[in-house]
């Protein structure tokens with residue numbers, strides 16, 4: 124019998140040697156005469172364990188990790204050894220299989236606490252299936268949502284998405300159902316669906332991981348969106364820094380076309396939908412929806428003034444749904460399982476699950492999909508295991524480069540759009556970047572201003588000029604020049620940028636800057652609110 128072995132082809136796994144591990148397994152299995160079928164799956168999102176090798180057993184898939192090519196001969200020998208030996212488990216009866224004593228053995232994959240504690244709606248198949256097998260996709264529940272949608276009116280589909288409470292996962296948290304309703308009602312001889320796969324936020328990788336691990340779910344979500352709003356063409360706007368995701372996506376689109384999932388007769392329904400993959404050059408501002416549309420149109424990625432909203436006048440002047448990868452990839456679940464199943468999970472007005480991405484200086488970095496409402500502290504300390512360096516956590520930046528820095532004193536904040544906003548923060552695309560006590564927060568504030576200056580599209584003055592002046596002001600503070608006066612000037616400048624900028628790049632840069640200034644005053648050479656300078660005593 125052939126043994127199925129899974130080695131991720133995900134970029135995160137490839138970066139730590141997954142290809143070499145896969146090659147070693149193939150060679151070693153041939154040498155030891157073990158019949159093996161190697162599947163290049165997506166990642167399960169447990170990045171500190173990559174390359175995570177999984178093996179199918181009668182009891183379920185078991186995992187080993189992180190596996191180096193030098194571990195492979197011993198691993199294959201253990202897998203090839205048919206004799207049950209030793210005490211204990213296992214499920215399925217008999218003695219423990221020899222591989223259970225292998226030093227890299229992690230047990231049943233689904234029982235690994237980091238995975239077991241998750242609620243996976245959007246990433247249910249990621250890391251499980253062969254990403255480019257439509258049969259795998261269907262066997263794991265794929266196309267159920269589209270089949271259900273094909274039997275509904277556009278209004279009924281939009282209604283279900285509205286009832287689910289789904290909010291855009293790209294950062295702003297705008298209700299997806301309302302956006303779709305606007306496009307459905309808008310006049311236009313053509314309409315478009317655009318996936319925002321630009322994923323420029325620091326510490327985020329969920330869109331990439333999904334496109335590499337389960338590309339058909341995005342395709343299915345886009346088709347449902349097209350049917351719902353009356354669009355027959357869609358674009359996926361990805362970035363050049365994602366070569367593997369782009370490759371998988373392109374292959375998946377070709378497979379979907381050949382299978383009649385895309386084209387002029389979707390699943391025999393007589394409906395049409397086609398998708399094009401477009402690759403941007405990697406400007407952060409091209410993730411902003413109107414700059415993205417400009418970029419698809421072949422122009423320089425510069426922000427458009429709103430109104431008109433893209434839902435009314437978007438791509439090539441036509442009504443356009445533009446949604447993040449995760450928003451669209453959440454839709455098949457909603458249509459398949461019903462909006463109530465999605466809405467049953469969550470916190471306040473934040474319904475369903477969020478793909479939290481744990482990054483930076485963290486022990487257990489990876490993707491953790493969970494219902495909204497879990498506290499920031501639980502994510503960082505409990506699930507993430509604290510810092511990788513073992514030093515105390517000093518700050519975490521949530522929501523990308525425009526997100527606030529929170530100190531551990533705010534770790535009781537529930538992961539929820541409104542709860543973060545109430546503390547002058549944002550959850551954005553769900554990225555959490557952890558810093559230990561060696562970070563200098565005045566330098567992080569400078570970095571935020573510098574980032575804005577570099578990435579600014581240049582359209583409005585508060586952002587274009589303000590960010591450059593902001594770098595200079597922070598530099599003066601770091602140099603110890605007129606610290607109080609310059610801190611006041613910085614706060615004033617942030618106020619101008621916040622309320623005077625045309626888009627959130629200039630408008631939200633004040634969040635990291637002001638949070639650093641507010642929560643880490645000592646790092647700016649300022650007295651803390653209690654008037655005592657700890658370091659000076």
Ligand SMILES: Cc1cc2nc3c(=O)[nH]c(=O)nc-3n(C[C@H](O)[C@H](O)[C@H](O)COP(=O)(O)O)c2cc1C
Pocket residue numbers: 290291292293294295296297299319320321322323324407408409410411412413445446447448450451626627628
């Ligand atoms: C500077 C800037 C960068 C952005 N980058 C992204 C991005 O990379 N991906 C994304 O989905 N949304 C990004 N957004 C948000 C988009 O403008 C838009 O809100 C989103 O694509 C809407 O989709 P959603 O409702 O599904 O979130 C960015 C916004 C700004 C202001």
Ligand code: SF4
Pocket residue numbers: 408426578579580581582583584586587624625626627628629630
């Ligand atoms: S805030 Fe910055 S990025 Fe946004 S429109 Fe103005 S100049 Fe462009």
